Amino acid sequence: MSDVNDSSMKTVLQHNFKLLIIGDSGVGKTSILSVFANGTFDEHTRNTVGVDLKVKMINIKDKLVRAVIWDTAGQERFRTLTSAYYRGAHGVILVYDMTSRPSFDHLKVWLRELTHYATTDPVIIIAANKADRKEERTVSSAEGLLYAREQEALYIETSAKTQQGVQQAFEELIQKILDKPELCYEVEEKPITLDTSHSSDSYCGYC
Numbered sequence: 171m172s173d174v175n176d177s178s179m180k181t182v183l184q185h186n187f188k189l190l191i192i193g194d195s196g197v198g199k200t201s202i203l204s205v206f207a208n209g210t211f212d213e214h215t216r217n218t219v220g221v222d223l224k225v226k227m228i229n230i231k232d233k234l235v236r237a238v239i240w241d242t243a244g245q246e247r248f249r250t251l252t253s254a255y256y257r258g259a260h261g262v263i264l265v266y267d268m269t270s271r272p273s274f275d276h277l278k279v280w281l282r283e284l285t286h287y288a289t290t291d292p293v294i295i296i297a298a299n300k301a302d303r304k305e306e307r308t309v310s311s312a313e314g315l316l317y318a319r320e321q322e323a324l325y326i327e328t329s330a331k332t333q334q335g336v337q338q339a340f341e342e343l344i345q346k347i348l349d350k351p352e353l354c355y356e357v358e359e360k361p362i363t364l365d366t367s368h369s370s371d372s373y374c375g376y377c
């Protein structure tokens with residue numbers, strides 16, 4: 171007789187998505203990912219060099235998504251390196267710092283690069299980060315939202331420091347990807363056995 175409780179096992183379909191986080195250096199890309207993947211915020215991060223990858227399993231409704239998240243460097247000197255990262259992306263989080271107008275003005279350059287290099291038509295969410303410093307903001311909500319609408323992108327205000335909006339940003343992005351059959355149909359869907367006897371339904375780590 172087996173000790174395994176059959177009711178704790180179920181079979182689900184797994185989608186594999188490539189997500190990209192882009193935006194100027196210092197806007198909080200690594201911090202947003204760290205909150206999402208590990209639940210931690212660091213006041214003193216290092217500039218990302220090249221790219222960091224994290225993998226996270228996410229349950230959305232009845233779907234299991236294995237997201238490979240590419241945290242790219244915002245610094246200009248890595249520009250030529252990052253162009254290769256756009257290929258095959260399903261979703262993009264385009265981050266600016268709401269207290270830094272140059273980082274907002276620069277979104278157009280990131281979008282131009284994305285359009286140029288992406289081989290898919292990824293879902294884009296624009297994240298106005300550092301919402302915990304609203305009193306210092308130089309870009310209003312209305313302006314950010316209007317710009318996102320013009321780009322047919324989603325819009326969210328986040329704070330990696332307080333965790334505001336971070337989980338929601340990833341979930342909205344993934345939900346929108348799942349809603350786009352042209353982005354999902356090529357994605358490998360494979361039945362896996364999920365052991366629901368563990369309290370956590372997600373994991374993350376470097377790959």
Ligand SMILES: Nc1nc2c(ncn2[C@@H]2O[C@H](COP(=O)(O)OP(=O)(O)OP(=O)(O)O)[C@@H](O)[C@H]2O)c(=O)[nH]1
Binds near residue numbers: 193196198219
């Ligand atoms: N107050 C506040 N500070 C933040 C927030 N997000 C990030 N920071 C701080 O901003 C600085 C830069 O954050 P990073 O996450 O390293 O920025 P980045 O976009 O990854 O920068 P690059 O790797 O150089 O492209 C760090 O000191 C963070 O602690 C936020 O939501 N609120």
Ligand SMILES: [Mg+2]
Binds near residue numbers: 201216241
């Ligand atoms: Mg970084």
